[in-house]
Amino acid sequence: xxxxxxxxxxxxxxxDAPRELxxxxxxxxxxxxxxxxxxxxxxxxxxxxxRVGGEWDFVMHGPDGTDYQxxxxxxxxxxxxxxxxxxxxxxxxxxxxxxxxxxxxxxxATRIGMRTVFPTRELRxxxxxxxxxxxxxxxxxxxxxxxxxxxxxxxSED
Amino acid sequence: xxxxxxxxxxxxxxxxxxxxEILVLLRTGERPVTVLAQELGMTQPRASKxxxxxxxxxxxxxxxxxxxxxxxxxxHGLRAVHEWTGGFERFWAETFDRLDAYVRELKxxxxxx
Numbered sequence: 001x002x003x004x005x006x007x008x009x010x011x012x013x014x015x016d017a018p019r020e021l022x023x024x025x026x027x028x029x030x031x032x033x034x035x036x037x038x039x040x041x042x043x044x045x046x047x048x049x050x051r052v053g054g055e056w057d058f059v060m061h062g063p064d065g066t067d068y069q070x071x072x073x074x075x076x077x078x079x080x081x082x083x084x085x086x087x088x089x090x091x092x093x094x095x096x097x098x099x100x101x102x103x104x105x106x107x108x109a110t111r112i113g114m115r116t117v118f119p120t121r122e123l124r125x126x127x128x129x130x131x132x133x134x135x136x137x138x139x140x141x142x143x144x145x146x147x148x149x150x151x152x153x154x155x156s157e158d
Numbered sequence: 159x160x161x162x163x164x165x166x167x168x169x170x171x172x173x174x175x176x177x178x179e180i181l182v183l184l185r186t187g188e189r190p191v192t193v194l195a196q197e198l199g200m201t202q203p204r205a206s207k208x209x210x211x212x213x214x215x216x217x218x219x220x221x222x223x224x225x226x227x228x229x230x231x232x233x234h235g236l237r238a239v240h241e242w243t244g245g246f247e248r249f250w251a252e253t254f255d256r257l258d259a260y261v262r263e264l265k266x267x268x269x270x271x
Contacts (some may be wrong), residue, residue: 009246013254017261021268025261035260045221115249127246 007121009128011114019103022110023080024102029056036060043070049153052077071096095123168235171215176200176209181217181231188221188230 015022025031029048042062047057056072062115069089074088076084087132088096102113118124173177179198185187189197195205209229214216216235220227 011247011250013255013258014259015258016159016256017258017265021261021265024256025257025264031260031264033257036253037256039256040247112254116246129245 004117007119007124008117009124010116012111013114014106014109014111016109017107019080019110020107022084022112023103026083027079030057038065049076050074069127076100086114095119097127163249168215168217171211171217171235174208174211176204177212180205180212184218184229184231188228190226190228224271 025035027050029045032048033043033045037060039105042061043058044061045056047055049055053076055072056070058070058072058129060068060070062068071090071093073086073091073097074083075086083085083101084098085101086096086098097116097118099114099116100125104111104113118127176198177207180194183194183197191202191205191209194209195202198205198248201221207218209218213220213232216232218230219232220230222228
């Protein structure tokens with residue numbers, strides 16, 4: 001068991017496209033702005049430079065009108081296999097967390113793994129319970145239904 | 159620890175693949191049991207049995223429409239699943255849904271070029 005086990009979250013998901021294409025979707029702001037965030041979320045980018053040490057400074061707009069200041073800096077980029085990044089609200093955010101994304105071929109599709117390590121267990125638990133407005137907000141039946149499909153997909157991969 | 163009965167536990171209810179298929183089909187709109195059974199290639203009694211379980215855990219609702227009974231999704235039962243998976247994971251489940259849709263579209267566009 002890794003020493004970070006009590007302060008990390010691991011998510012895995014199969015995306016129905018070749019690895020190069022899935023990786024590419026993470027490398028340009030024109031792509032990212034098309035899919036980043038749950039249903040109904042949009043982003044406004046202040047600056048974006050996809051390189052190790054580069055930053056993505058942006059605002060995420062929730063469906064209820066709430067704005068979230070976001071900041072991402074890449075710490076490792078290995079096309080088309082791996083991206084590591086720091087994610088917080090600003091460069092000096094003490095609560096920033098680190099995510100490592102891995103891209104593995106799964107037939108003609110791609111399995112994305114995302115391991116996120118939080119500075120403390122408390123911050124991990126907090127993220128689990130209330131990450132942005134997704135938690136607790138009014139959900140449309142359509143969103144819930146989309147979630148069921150996600151659960152179904154996860155289940156059928158097991 | 160004893161396993162909760164399927165009929166009272168939403169997690170057990172959605173552990174069965176055919177019941178998940180029913181939920182996915184109902185996303186697109188309400189249906190009578192005859193249509194559900196046909197679309198999923200199962201007998202009507204079997205589909206009815208699954209629907210009864212889904213209804214008991216609050217994942218589907220039904221209403222009478224003339225001689226038919228129509229089934230649709232009920233968000234109520236999903237609350238426990240949401241609470242269990244939490245905000246961060248849900249955030250990424252939905253985000254990856256959008257990524258999946260986007261790169262499929264991208265793949266299609268590139269193939270047409």
